[in-house]
Amino acid sequence: MRIVVCVKQVPDTTEVKIDPVKNTLIRDGVPSIVNPFDECAVEAALRFREEHGGRVTALSMGPPQAETALRKCLAMGADAAVLISDRAFAGADTLATSFALARAVAKIGADLIFCGKMAIDGDTAQVGPGIAEHLSLTQVTNVQKIKEVHADHLLVERVCDGGYELVRAKTPALLAVEKTVGEPRYPSVRGSVLAQQTEITKWSAADIEAPEEKIGLNGSPTQVMQIFTPETQLHSEMLEAPSEDALCDLLIGKLRQAEIL
Amino acid sequence: MLMPQGIIFLLLAALAAGIFIRALRHKWRILTLGAPENRFDQPGRRLKNFAALILMQGKMVREFYGVIHLFIFWGFIFILLGEIPLLLEGIFPNFTVPLLGDNPYFYLIKDVLSLLVTVGLFVGIIRRWVMRPRRLYRTAEAALVVALVLAVIVSDWLIGAAKLALAGGVLPAFRLTVVYPLLVPLFAGLSPDGIAVFQSTMWWLHVLVFLGFFVYIPNSKHLHVLAAPLNGYFASLTPPGAQIKPLDPLAAAGKEYGVGRIENFTWKQLLDSFACGECGRCLEVCPANLSGKPLNPKQMICRTLKEHLLEKGEVMRRHDLSSTEDLSPEKLSALLREDPEAAVLGKSLLGDVFSEDALWACTTCGACQEVCPVSNEHVGKIIDMRRFAVMNEDRYAPELRLAFRNVESKFNPWGVSWSERAAWAKQLDVPLWKDAGEVEYLFWVGCAGSFDNSAKRVSEAVVRLLQAAGVRFAILGREEKCCGDFIRRAGNEYLFRLMAQENVALLNRYGVRKIVTACPHCLNTLKNEYPDLGGRFEVIHHTQLLWQLVKEGRLKLRPPETTAPARRIAVHDSCYLGRCQNEYEAPRALLSMIPGTQILEMERRKDRSFCCGAGGARMWLEEHLGERINLMRVRQALETEPTTIGVNCPYCLTMMEDGVKDLAPDRGVEVADPAVLLAQLL
């Protein structure tokens, strides 16, 4: 079984702060991490390999520094890693990104592709299905569990409103996983050391035969018109009321405003 | 002229020496299975250590029974010396050993010491078998040794008395002795021939007992009479906080990390097991053990590791193996077919020999090493085995995994946002080093000082006090990262080095020379552990700097306007400022400056202080087993009826605060760092 798992290096968005004066993102020194959903995808791929055999290749698109993210995947236990990196990929939206990744997957060869549900810096959840479409593969998103593996199909649980669907999916397929698929393992020291010493394959746009008009900004139908800082953010608020009864009513009102109740 | 009895004696002595040497050689061959370690440097310092620890029994004499051991130690030496004339004169009746045989002062000392030893042995018997303290084993071995020593002494007395009786009660050499003349009346009524026969019988009995004891030594706990002096000489010369051996996981990629098999300990670590006299002092001070956790530091050294070492070492030597690291399962099962005892070769220290619960119970407080009279190093062994568990086997508690993960991604073990690290200082006008200009000190805040609420108050107080004293200082802010103390003590040398190297690189780039910190753990790591990675800084604790500033008259405090209510402050010494830095004065001096203060000392204090329970990565582990250590310590503090418990470490602060909330929520006992109390007087 050839398994490819797609990962993205993202800024740790919980560490991205807004400069209150300039109203811009302070990204200086913000640590880069493997997108947490993708870490779960790696975990799912590794567990799959442990049970059913195969070879796991981690694939990422990004600047040369994204190598760090791939090293993390190697440390967790991936067998190989491929980074597609090219100035020409810059400015890609989900369409162009999924195209480039699909080309790389095709070059690596895959029977099963794992993706995280979405990336925390973009929150789109579109690249996984995009790759599947480019490769005309069956896809299942929001996968929380792989229940059975057969020669030509899988049985998986797909999260839906208030429960899950039991889905039979033909293989080859792409699975986009939820975090509940499995807590990503913390790499062992041995794995981390090994990962430092493993070669990472690097491909340019030419290496994956991606035509210029389909990648990067040129291959992206969407454009960012503007970026701005949202005004509404919840601040700490001490609720005060003459009686405890009124205090409770005040809180309930707030929770209803926030659509919790 | 050699008499036939001389020949028999020489044959017996040669036999005993043969057995003795054979046994020693066996021990030697097992000891040399250990990994190399250089303990041969600085002979001058080592000899001084030897004199203090062994000849003067420096650690022993701090308690009554230790004084007895001092007598036994010197008594043993003089009895041994006394054997020379006794044995030689027994074979060559007309020969007198120069310096000893005719020296009345020698016999005086020997006589007094023999008496003291005898008294000591009886005290020992009463203590071990009547008072039955937990720290001592009541083994047949111990009884046998006592019996042998007593037999040696008593037979010597009888021989000497007989000799004196034969000489008509006057012998120049014995003129100052007490015991021999006292025993002479025993022979009243016996003919000289009868006395001679008695003397000669006693002499043979003495020879047999003595040689038997001699032969018994290398195979019993009394090997310590030989190994302990060696251990004293080879004792670690580095301060207790600096004893963890460096390990570069990248460079050692192909090898086993840490110690998971006994022969991967160094020879010195193995020697510890032979040096142990089973006194059990470590047991009496170990917070893990006293709180009912499965760690027994004494057992670890003198039973668990020693027995396994002897068993496995023997089998390894039998099959001519110098290591079992490369022993394949096939080879092992082949060995097993010819030698069932080879099963021991497949045993791992982790789990098979040493329990994992015990391994993780240690707080690295160092109390065991502090009290060990033979300079055994317990903590290093535990760290080595933890390294094996964490780095080699990837086997450790999930909550520790989380703490590692947090440090890796957020640079602090709680996983609080990295960008919030300097948030505590927002209102305080503290410059960041990168835009501070000329400053003297770097204030290393530490993770707790940056994020923990109580510790943040200490950080604030330190800042205000330093500002008041006109000290130019700065902080690193977001650029500071976890120093790695707990990570290293948890056995994760890989992550420790990642953190430490980044910190060292930053500190060196900024040209930092002097560092003050409010965390004794950071202090120890920066001061004692960063030099290995190229970071050499002068690091002191905030209490030390503040006390220095007070003494220099730079820090002036105003007395409170209203008369403060009397404060009774129980001082809790942290392990890493106390035993690691040997600093007990500064915190007390600062606390004494608070008007109306009475300093209360706990029974376990200073170098005998009792850990709060958070060191050695315990802060990040659940305490599932036994009693909670912080509660025990708080109980000890509350016994002094304090209004305040004075602490000087953020871990202690948290642990003691938690304990007070649990044990005495209504007594209003405050847990405070001296800086916080002093800052109120600004």
Next chain:
Amino acid sequence: MSLKIRAELCDGCGNCLERCPFGALEIKGGLATVLETCTSCGACVRVCPHKAIELIRQPRKAAPVKIQDYRGVWVFIEQHEGRIDQVALELLSEGRKLADERGAELAGVLLGSGVEALTAECFAYGADKVYLADAPLYEHYRTDAYTDVLVQLIRRYKPEIILYGATNNGRDFAARIAVRVNTGLTADCTGLSIDPETGLLRQTRPAFGGNVMATILCPNHRPQMATVRPKVMKTAAPDPERSGEIIRFTGRLSEEQIGTRVLDIVRGAVSGVNLQDAEIIVSGGRGLGGPEHYHLIEELAEALGGVAGASRAAVDAGWVPQYRQVGQTGKTVAPRLYVACGISGAIQHLAGMNTSEIIVAVNNDPAAPIFNIATFGLVGDLHTILPLLTQKIRALKQSGPAEKKVGA
């Protein structure tokens, strides 16, 4: 293809620097300069008063589609077991406004098995037309079948705008449709409007974990597609008198050509205490005063439809079993609502829950650090506040739901 500064126009005013979310611009020698970190997002292009910044694209041979052929606003009507999802009604209401602005029709696209009756509701909420694919094949949502229908419809009827709910299903197939018809798709929008100058759909969405908002356009491809976050758009009052045209349609795929099959749907299989997955958590700490008061926590949790947790202090004291512990050494949680009762807010606890969306703190110590991170803080005795709150919430839940359904 990259960002280009036209030196002859730039006067180094620095407007662009302030706008760049990535800090990828600096002024060097009086000129704006592009740094390595530029992602070609284009945020700076519009703010330059001198039009000195350009995004250079490869010259296109021709526009990929004739955009003027595309007319009308569509909304994907997601339904489950014969009930239209709330988000679809929200989108119809929003789509109605957009369609009116564009002077175009609003259509719903409804797939399912035996769902024709639902078209009336679509009309009531503003649809002029409903494209209906009603066949057993479409009983359950399935990527291949639904994608096929939408793609065939798009190719045939050429809508200008399509809105999908940003639900698991909406996100699942919208991305595939976008690739197949080669157009843009903006995910998880929270704001939609028509650009008055160009008539383009302005799609606003949070990015970088909600730290910034981005407005996205899709100028040269059609349809313009967006998934829209549920509960953001307001549902208009339905007009039961409205009606419209039903256009029946069937896709091309047969059962064999569909990659997936839904074998079973398991609902309500949420286990008792699963702190990590819980949307609502109520936790108790040392302030409870004893194990006998923990039922206050459990009752409030139950009333809220959440799960009861505890701080380490309460667990260490033996009041609450360890599996309920939230914090550094317990479970790390991020629910929508976290109610901390009698928890002072030691860092070890905060580390496990500080990413919760809304944090309510109840504590009798106004100086408790928990209030620093609480969204709403209540100072008072939890022993009186909690039972009151529980009682009020129960009462609300019994009378409440109908009121909410209509919305405002």
